[in-house]
Amino acid sequence: MDGMVDLSAIREAARRLGPKSGVLRSPLIPAALSRKLGAEVLLKLESLQPTGAFKLRGATNAIASLSAEEARRGVVCCSTGNHGRAVAHAAGVRGIPATVCLSSLVPQVKVEAVTALSARVVRHGQSQDEAQVMADRLAAEEGLVQLPPFDHPQVIAGQGTIGLELLEDRPDLDTVLVPLSGGGLLAGIAVAVKSLKPSVRVIGISMERGAAMAASLAAGRPVEVEELPTLADSLGGGIGLANRHTFALCRDLVDEVILLDEAEIYQGMRWMLLQERRVVEGAAAVGVAALLTGKVRARGPTALIVSGENVDMTQLLTVAHGAPVKLGDITVENRT
Ligand SMILES: *Cc1c(COP(=O)(O)O)cnc(C)c1O
Numbered sequence: 391m392d393g394m395v396d397l398s399a400i401r402e403a404a405r406r407l408g409p410k411s412g413v414l415r416s417p418l419i420p421a422a423l424s425r426k427l428g429a430e431v432l433l434k435l436e437s438l439q440p441t442g443a444f445k446l447r448g449a450t451n452a453i454a455s456l457s458a459e460e461a462r463r464g465v466v467c468c469s470t471g472n473h474g475r476a477v478a479h480a481a482g483v484r485g486i487p488a489t490v491c492l493s494s495l496v497p498q499v500k501v502e503a504v505t506a507l508s509a510r511v512v513r514h515g516q517s518q519d520e521a522q523v524m525a526d527r528l529a530a531e532e533g534l535v536q537l538p539p540f541d542h543p544q545v546i547a548g549q550g551t552i553g554l555e556l557l558e559d560r561p562d563l564d565t566v567l568v569p570l571s572g573g574g575l576l577a578g579i580a581v582a583v584k585s586l587k588p589s590v591r592v593i594g595i596s597m598e599r600g601a602a603m604a605a606s607l608a609a610g611r612p613v614e615v616e617e618l619p620t621l622a623d624s625l626g627g628g629i630g631l632a633n634r635h636t637f638a639l640c641r642d643l644v645d646e647v648i649l650l651d652e653a654e655i656y657q658g659m660r661w662m663l664l665q666e667r668r669v670v671e672g673a674a675a676v677g678v679a680a681l682l683t684g685k686v687r688a689r690g691p692t693a694l695i696v697s698g699e700n701v702d703m704t705q706l707l708t709v710a711h712g713a714p715v716k717l718g719d720i721t722v723e724n725r726t
Contacts, residue, residue, distance in 0.1 A: 395543050395635065397585040400550035400578065403451040407551055412483050413450050414439050416552075418559045418693065422665045423678055429688035431681065433696050434556060437670050441475045442503075443624070443698030444549060445539070448574060449476035451548030452537050453484050461486045466534035468492070468521040470571075470624050471500025472698055473539035478509035489528055493521040497623060497702045517617045518627030539627075540574030541635050549575045553582025556693050563590055564690025567677040569697045570594030570647060571625040573603050573636035579695070580643035593686055594640065594647040595676040597621070597655060602628045603640055604647045612637050619718040621655040621672035621705075624698060648686060652722040654679045659709045660724070662696075671701035 407413040416438055421431040436444035453465065464487035467477045474490035481488035488509040492501055494516050505511050514524035529536045538545065556563055556579070566583060568576040576594050583590040596604050599618040606612045612633045617626050629637055650658075655672050658679025662670045666678070677694030680686040708715050712724040 395546045395550065395577065395581055395639065397582065399543065399547040400554060400582050403544070403547040404551045404554055406451055406454045407447060407548065411450055411454070412440060412479070413446050415555060418556065421678070421694070423661070423681060427681060427688055430691045431688055432560065432691060432693045433666065433668070434552060434693050435696050436552065437668065437674055437696050437699035441472070441479045442700040443472035443476065444552060444575060444695070445472045445476035446479060447551055448545035448548035449473065449537065450480040450483070452542060452544040453477070453480040453486070455544045456535065460535045463533050463535055464488065465537045466491070466525050466528050467537045467539060468518065468525040469496070469539055470518060470626050471496045471504070472624055472700055474504045474509070475500065475507065475700070477537055478504050478507035481509065482507055489534060491521040491524045491528070493517050495617065495619065495623065495626060499702050500700055503700065519617070540572030541630055541633055543635060546574050546578045546635060546639070548578070550578025550582040552695065553579040557583060557586050560691055560693070562691055563587070563693060565591040565593065565688065565692040567593050567595060567680060567686060567692065567694045569622070569625060569673045569676050569695060570596045570603055571627060572629050573640040575695065575697065576644060577636045577639035581639065584643055591645045592643060593680070594644050595680050596647065596649055597625055597676070598649045598651050600626055601649055603637070604649060606637055607641055607647060621652055621659065621715065621717065621722065622676060624671060624673035648680050650676055650679050650683070650685070652717065652720065653725050654683050656709055656715065656722050657682055657725060659706065660712070660726070663706065663710050668696065669699050669701065669706065670696055671698050674698050
């Protein structure tokens with residue numbers, strides 16, 4: 391089924407991600423934000439996955455789909471951190487070797503998490519694109535099977551199982567807010583929910599600093615943007631100029647894409663910790679941030695994908711104190 395991500399591929403992924411797969415069927419819980427907004431807001435806690443992020447779904451589905459011969463060769467990926475950790479974990483479950491290429495922008499906490507899973511870690515380059523060059527080289531030289539972080543049918547189908555669960559839990563779902571980077575998460579969820587209930591609104595949220603999918607959608611084709619340090623580090627990186635799947639799926643299925651500045655993401659992280667009492671990374675706080683700014687209005691049951699918890703604790707505690715955070719050459723201040 392190489393070319394296609396449809397509802398049946400996502401249902402097949404859901405069967406593979408059953409109780410013995412190591413993937414959690416994550417809870418959908420009411421948000422404290424509901425009271426402030428006077429609308430029902432729900433949190434889909436993918437942050438509770440054993441690797442701390444939803445990427446375990448796509449990686450587990452893709453690795454479970456490998457032939458015995460591919461599994462023997464082993465897998466390689468490049469990652470902003472969470473995909474690498476997911477691949478390392480899923481490869482461990484199947485008992486196959488994994489190599490993870492990480493750029494210097496990946497926070498130390500994520501590097502250590504991958505290393506702890508006994509995957510081979512290769513640090514290379516200043517950006518996701520440069521880390522990808524290394525992954526390409528290792529695939530060519532060592533015969534490893536590439537497992538891309540988003541532009542891969544089995545990865546997209548795995549992330550799409552979140553969409554099935556959302557509608558199982560809440561058939562009355564009105565809107566889903568999805569953190570958006572390469573678009574595997576959004577594409578999978580959108581295929582699932584729009585196939586089952588076309589009226590569900592799917593909104594993607596990215597940071598202003600390096601929003602590759604938003605820029606590509608505006609241009610009508612995949613384009614490159616400069617990757618910059620951001621509180622939402624898991625949303626960094628391009629979509630690939632040779633993008634095969636996620637660009638077209640996002641173009642056809644997303645209702646709207648919202649961009650947030652760093653101060654808005656900071657407020658989202660603060661709200662998630664202090665009001666929702668959830669430890670999450672910046673990328674996972676963009677849903678509440680979009681609602682808090684009023685850039686998105688909840689008009690019925692609204693689910694936020696809380697995509698991961700792999701935050702640098704020093705950074706999160708700084709945000710909790712309301713102190714400024716330095717990101718490369720910018721400083722993000724508390725506005726409240
Ligand atoms: C990868 C990731 C995203 C974005 O997913 P894409 O499929 O690349 O759009 C969002 N949040 C977290 C925590 C991630 O790790």
